[in-house]
Amino acid sequence: MSSTAPSSALRIRLMARAGVLSGPTANLAPGFVQANLAILPCDLAYDFLLFCQRNPKPCPLLGVAEAGATSISGLGDDLDIRTDVPRYRVWKKGVLVDELQDVTRIWREDFVTFAIGCSFSFEEALQRAGVPVRHIEEGLNVPMFRSSIATTPSGAFSGPLVVSMRPMIPEDAIKAVQITGRFPSVHGAPVHLGDPEAIGIKDIASPDYGDAVTIRPGEIPVFWACGVTPQAAIGRATPELSITHAPGHMLLTDMLNATLSIQRR
Structure with missing residues (x-):
């Protein structure tokens, strides 16, 4: 460099x-x-x-x-x-x-x-497009969850996909899909929008890593693949x-x- x-x-x-x-x-x-x-x-x-x-x-x-x-x-x-x-x-x-x-x-x-x-890298692009990022607004660490989605194993490494979550109104969630899809080197587009239980998350207010953030009326949780996933694989x-x-x-x-x-x- x-x-x-x-x-x-x-x-x-x-x-x-x-x-x-x-x-x-x-x-x-x-x-x-x-x-x-x-x-x-x-x-x-x-x-x-x-x-x-x-x-x-x-x-x-x-x-x-x-x-x-x-x-x-x-x-x-x-x-x-x-x-x-x-x-x-x-x-x-x-x-x-x-x-x-x-x-x-x-x-x-x-x-x-x-x-x-x-994913912190694509947050700049979200903010520049006027899409609020809640954990930054609240001065917290992004909430992260172990999902029920399995990774593809390799040798000793396997385990669940860990996801990060950002709550958004549906209009902003659509923008976020379009924006983050341009950044495959930093996780790309979301892996899931909406119902947390559909990917095995029972309590959206209790993240496995990071901090809980406010989810306001009319917002949906938007989930991205997360680089904490290797920590779960290392555990196995x-x-x-x-x-x-x-x-x-x-x-x-x-x-x-x-x-x-x-x-x-």
């Missing part, structure tokens, strides 16, 4: 690196692509790569690092995977054991890092040690959201 790239994404990374940013990254550094992370031992990397290829809606790959590398080519200058995410989750044998702001002390030379597209794969971002706490890259949009003819 050119050193002439705008610096706001780097500024957010440096804040995370310094430990002064520990919260969700929605609406930070507008214009820049945000990424989910999955960090796994190299003996599971091929299976996980296939899992991402077989499940492109929840796991659209933005980049993959070499084994042991602490940066990913093309995602940003002065980027350190070990420190530049506001909050990480640490997993042992598929069980969440810790949340950290810096994973340098547990880093291993056999770790392979996967950067996966994040039970690697000895793995690391992910904490839900809603993303890696800010130097890539521009505008470069991900596919223009329709």
